[in-house]
Amino acid sequence: xxxxxxxxxxxxxxxxxxxxxxxxxxxxxxxxxxxxxxxxxxxxxxxxxxxxxxxxxxxxxxxxxxxxxxxxxxxxxxxxxxxxxxxxxxxxxxxxxxxxxxxxxxxxxxxxxxxxxxxxxxxxxxxxxxxxxxxxxxxxxxxxxxxxxxxxxxxxxxxxxxxxxxxxxxxxxxxxxxxxxxxxxxxxxxxxxxxxxxxxxxxxxxxxxxxxxxxxxxxxxxxxxxxxxxxxxxxxxxxxxxxxxxxxxxxxxxxxxxxxxxxxxxxxxxxxxxxxxxxxxxxxxxxxxxxxxxxxxxxxxxxxxxxxxxxxxxxxxxxxxxxxxxxxxxxxxxxxxxxxxxxxxxxxxxxxxxxxxxxxxxxxxxxxxxxxxxxxxxxxxxxxxxxxxxxxxxxx
Ligand code: FES
Ligand SMILES: [Fe+2]
Numbered sequence: 455x456x457x458x459x460x461x462x463x464x465x466x467x468x469x470x471x472x473x474x475x476x477x478x479x480x481x482x483x484x485x486x487x488x489x490x491x492x493x494x495x496x497x498x499x500x501x502x503x504x505x506x507x508x509x510x511x512x513x514x515x516x517x518x519x520x521x522x523x524x525x526x527x528x529x530x531x532x533x534x535x536x537x538x539x540x541x542x543x544x545x546x547x548x549x550x551x552x553x554x555x556x557x558x559x560x561x562x563x564x565x566x567x568x569x570x571x572x573x574x575x576x577x578x579x580x581x582x583x584x585x586x587x588x589x590x591x592x593x594x595x596x597x598x599x600x601x602x603x604x605x606x607x608x609x610x611x612x613x614x615x616x617x618x619x620x621x622x623x624x625x626x627x628x629x630x631x632x633x634x635x636x637x638x639x640x641x642x643x644x645x646x647x648x649x650x651x652x653x654x655x656x657x658x659x660x661x662x663x664x665x666x667x668x669x670x671x672x673x674x675x676x677x678x679x680x681x682x683x684x685x686x687x688x689x690x691x692x693x694x695x696x697x698x699x700x701x702x703x704x705x706x707x708x709x710x711x712x713x714x715x716x717x718x719x720x721x722x723x724x725x726x727x728x729x730x731x732x733x734x735x736x737x738x739x740x741x742x743x744x745x746x747x748x749x750x751x752x753x754x755x756x757x758x759x760x761x762x763x764x765x766x767x768x769x770x771x772x773x774x775x776x777x778x779x780x781x782x783x784x785x786x787x788x789x790x791x792x793x794x795x796x797x798x799x800x801x802x803x804x805x806x807x808x809x810x811x812x813x814x815x816x817x818x819x820x821x822x823x824x825x826x827x828x829x830x831x832x833x834x835x836x837x838x839x840x841x842x843x844x845x846x847x848x849x850x
Contacts, residue, residue: 485812494731501620504745510610543599545598602614634726678793679713
């Protein structure tokens with residue numbers, strides 16, 4: 455879920471309602487195996503994918519393995535403190551290297567479980583036990599296959615593309631500026647949920663792009679943000695100076711300080727926020743295809759999504775806080791987890807219902823109503839990226 459909202463938006467992200475009903479993406483794109491493979495190749499293997507938090511791969515030798523559309527990617531922290539990413543594939547005869555999803559590499563080596571070739575943390579081949587020497591064998595030609603990696607906001611992003619790679623900072627567009635004072639890179643996860651959802655990944659993106667569904671689907675969220683009961687949160691739209699374009703009766707529940715079930719806050723706002731940012735209780739952002747942020751003055755609910763088939767995704771939900779908040783013995787995790795745990799589950803359930811319904815014979819495509827303008831923007835991006843992957847990513 456999400457709204458189209460909020461204050462201090464850079465002008466480039468001003469949005470307007472659609473002036474007409476627009477056709478949605480073809481229904482077959484949400485279930486067809488061949489089309490899904492095309493999307494994986496173009497959109498998921500041709501763009502930046504958020505994979506994990508940096509602090510999951512904190513010390514030299516730490517590693518994470520992530521699956522991105524059938525590709526197994528190994529992320530390590532090198533001895534020099536750099537993050538490196540490689541295909542999790544041995545250059546001898548192609549075995550998977552790390553068989554666990556996370557851990558620490560003993561002795562700073564990646565050792566293949568098959569014939570025990572080993573690689574250092576920069577991917578150089580270091581040893582080939584029991585290999586009979588031949589003049590033609592050049593270890594330097596058998597390094598691990600590298601994958602582009604970069605970071606922002608405390609997230610590790612990888613890019614599987616083989617051609618020129620759009621810089622991550624460019625792909626992120628206005629997102630870093632918008633959250634500069636939130637210092638997302640300093641936050642740590644206090645709670646994680648991993649959920650398999652039986653829905654096409656695009657349905658999950660579209661769900662995040664609109665709040666027209668909030669009144670029937672999210673009663674708890676609407677209690678803390680009463681404006682969501684009104685026309686898909688259109689009232690939260692701001693002009694370039696931050697003034698509401700159409701003032702809703704009440705944006706947030708009276709006295710609310712953050713988005714929790716009752717709107718109360720139990721940890722201080724992020725240290726770097728100004729007064730206006732402290733009063734902006736909700737800032738959503740999405741970098742398609744897989745990073746979603748629900749940003750509040752004192753915590754963040756992030757979603758990373760990974761497709762597991764044309765009709766299924768795995769979503770990793772994190773609740774991120776400043777370390778000082780977690781250090782407080784009175785820290786009340788449940789107080790902060792409850793709202794989005796409920797809301798995220800409601801969204802996932804609706805996406806699963808939509809996935810089932812979208813397979814109906816004769817259902818060619820849905821439609822986007824005026825308030826679903828961000829769904830339309832997302833659909834445009836999908837269409838463009840399928841035609842021309844070089845067009846790159848842009849935030850929603
Ligand atoms: S496949 Fe890795 S050492 Fe043989
Ligand atoms: Fe929602």
